[in-house]
Structures are given as C-alpha cells and as structure tokens.
Amino acid sequence: MMAAPPDLWGAFLPGGRCTAPPSAAGVLDGAAMAVKDLIDIAGAVTGGGNPDWAADHGPAARHAPCVAALLSAGAHLCGKTVTDELAFSLEGRNAHYGTPRNPLLPDCLPGGSSSGSAVAVAAGLADFALGTDTGGSVRVPAAFCGIAGFRPSHGRVSLDGVLPFAPSYDTVGWLARSADLLAQVGRVLLGPSLAAGAPRLCLAADVYAMTEPRSAALLKSAAEALGAGASLDVFEGRAAQWLRCYQVLQGAEIRQTLGPWIAARKPRFGSDIGPRFASTLDIADDDIRDQQALRLIVSERLHRLLADGRVLVLPTVPLPSLKKDASGAALSAFYEVALAVNAIAGHAGLPQLALPAGHVAGAPVSLSFIAQAGMDEMLLAQAPRWAAQLAADGFR
Numbered sequence: 001m002m003a004a005p006p007d008l009w010g011a012f013l014p015g016g017r018c019t020a021p022p023s024a025a026g027v028l029d030g031a032a033m034a035v036k037d038l039i040d041i042a043g044a045v046t047g048g049g050n051p052d053w054a055a056d057h058g059p060a061a062r063h064a065p066c067v068a069a070l071l072s073a074g075a076h077l078c079g080k081t082v083t084d085e086l087a088f089s090l091e092g093r094n095a096h097y098g099t100p101r102n103p104l105l106p107d108c109l110p111g112g113s114s115s116g117s118a119v120a121v122a123a124g125l126a127d128f129a130l131g132t133d134t135g136g137s138v139r140v141p142a143a144f145c146g147i148a149g150f151r152p153s154h155g156r157v158s159l160d161g162v163l164p165f166a167p168s169y170d171t172v173g174w175l176a177r178s179a180d181l182l183a184q185v186g187r188v189l190l191g192p193s194l195a196a197g198a199p200r201l202c203l204a205a206d207v208y209a210m211t212e213p214r215s216a217a218l219l220k221s222a223a224e225a226l227g228a229g230a231s232l233d234v235f236e237g238r239a240a241q242w243l244r245c246y247q248v249l250q251g252a253e254i255r256q257t258l259g260p261w262i263a264a265r266k267p268r269f270g271s272d273i274g275p276r277f278a279s280t281l282d283i284a285d286d287d288i289r290d291q292q293a294l295r296l297i298v299s300e301r302l303h304r305l306l307a308d309g310r311v312l313v314l315p316t317v318p319l320p321s322l323k324k325d326a327s328g329a330a331l332s333a334f335y336e337v338a339l340a341v342n343a344i345a346g347h348a349g350l351p352q353l354a355l356p357a358g359h360v361a362g363a364p365v366s367l368s369f370i371a372q373a374g375m376d377e378m379l380l381a382q383a384p385r386w387a388a389q390l391a392a393d394g395f396r
Helices: 051-055 065-072 115-122 139-145 179-190 205-209 213-225 239-257 259-265 274-282 285-305 328-348 376-392
Strands: 032-036 076-081 128-133 148-151 171-176 200-204 310-315 352-360 363-370
Touching: 032 065, 032 115, 065 076, 065 128, 065 179, 076 115, 115 128, 115 139, 115 171, 128 179, 139 148, 139 171, 139 328, 139 352, 139 363, 148 179, 148 376, 171 179, 179 376, 200 205, 200 213, 205 213, 205 310, 213 310, 213 352, 213 363, 213 376, 239 259, 239 274, 239 285, 239 328, 259 274, 285 328, 310 328, 352 376, 363 376
Parallel strands: 032 076, 032 128, 200 310
Antiparallel strands: 128 171, 148 171, 148 352, 310 363, 352 363
C-alpha cells in the first residue's frame, strides 16, 4: 500500500491516521477509501465530531457492514474524516477539530456534515469516501466541492454501526472522484444490479425558480442537453410546508436518539450547534402527528410523480458556494431552500444522484437526479453516461 498523501486540507481527524488494509481482493483493488467519523471502524472510537461523545464511547468492536463490504472488495481505508458535530449542519464547520478547507474555493465552506469526506475526495487524498446523508449531508458537500455524490434509497445500505441521528431519514451515502467509481462503489454496497427501464428525465421547474439565477440557467441547459423536456412543480407552492415537515420530524427523532445523552452529559457544542439541539426540546406532540400525516401525503405524491421511470432533474443546492464569513441572514436563506429541496428525497426515502455540471463565477454547480425508491441501480448505471455527456457538451 502506498504511503498516504499529507492532509493539507484538514479533511481527516487530528492525530494519527486511522487506516485498515483490504480484507480481500475485488473490484476496488487499490482504491483509497475515507470514512466519516459517524461510521464504525474496528478498534477506533466513533467520535461523531464531538470530543465529549468520543470520551463517552469506547472503540468499535467491528467494522460497520458498509465498511466491511468495501474492504472485502479490495479498497483500503486511508483515514476517518471530520464531520460537523453529530451531523447537525450542512455547512462543514467543526468548532473542535477545525473546518476542512474546500480545495476548489478555500474562502468558501465545504458543505456538511460529510465535510471531511468530500474534501478528502476533492483534494485527491482518497478515491472515494463514505458519508451519511439525512437532510443533504452527502449531496451538499458533493455540490460545493465539485464531485459526484449519491444518497441511496432509505434502507438500501445497512445503518448498523452508524451513529443514529434521525433514523427514518438517515442513509449511508458515498462520494467519488468520478461517476464510474461512484457506480462501482454502489455495485458493492447495493449488490447485483436489477433490471430497469430507460429513465424519463423531467425538470423540477419550481426548484429552478428557487435557485440562484445564473446557476439555475446553467443547470437547466445541462438538464435539457441530457434530454429533460417535460417539467412539473414538485412542491405545488408548498415548499415552506415541506420544509417545516422535515424540520419537525427530524427534530423529534433527534430528541429521541440523542436527547437523553445530551441531557445527562451536557456536552460542549459549538456556538451554532448547541441551539439547534436545544430547539428540538420545544417540538409539540400535536405538531409531530400533523407533520407525520403531511409526510405521508408528500410521499404518496412523489411516488406518483416518479411512476413509469420518471426521474426528476434539479439543482442539488440553491447556490454554487457559501462563504466562510457568510452572514446569519445568508445562512438562514441558504437553509430555507437547501433543506426544503433536499427533503424531497428524504421524505419519501428516494435515491438521489448528484453530478458536477459546470461552474458559475468559478464555483462548481451540481445537477441532481431523483428516482423512485429502489431505483438506485438505474441512477448509478446512467451516471457515467450522463457525466460523459455533460463533459462533452461543455458542462464540466
């Protein structure tokens, strides 16, 4: 195994690098894999981006199944990566271990919470990386760092050995330097490919309308170059309701999974993270029931929209970058749209593929594809072709 390149970007946890050799030869021979610090590595503490959580938990007894599968396919572990504290952010900051530097835009945030995983891949420190994605934590950093990312259908990849956040939305996702490698990793994690018909690409018109205008124009042109013709409104004018539904249900699940530990331990959190956890205490039971009912309605609508092989094509994030010194107002505006858009896949447990599709003022922009639940293999099979076509048409 070659010596690991130096980490000049702050992608990996401080201290000695956590490594593991492949357990068998396979299709990923020679590939370097990074793993987010929410996922178990045998003999290492899963620290969750928080020193108090790390202090309260011992080393993992075994690899998480997703890690074990990739090691058995020939990949080697080159390090555990920094994450936003207990995954509660889309920005990529960590008050304890540092904020990984975006290799494309050093004055901009890398996106989170799989920040270190995305930076490790974008900086060439790893060929691919595992992350987790609840409300966009793989998709957002993939977009901000200009790489490919994938959120699978809910339940397709085991969450055993993964620190829980909001379990009905949590997934293990992955990021890669190419669409081909992204698909190869998917074949290992998802198993043999299922037969699937040709996708029917459809523009999510209202999401483009919510996106920064130059980014929206470029991404719409990219989608049309891939054959997206028909368009529809996903939210039907109710994006704010979809957002609140996500925030309430995510918060209720966080309160259940992490609330008891937080109440007993009173951990040190960064100044932006502590209030987010505190806000979960104020969610009323009636509100939870109302939002659970809305989630069912939303899910049924999405399943109808994606019948017969239809695939939604939309911007991954509403703007191409987010400055490190972004104001509170700018961050609030970002979350208002980014969480609503990323909740589309989350509410109904849908797979979503994110591919780089050009640049706006030097910042990468990302095009996403959302398919019916269980159609992960179809998206991944198409990913190399779509990426190649985007590059051939000048969207790179």
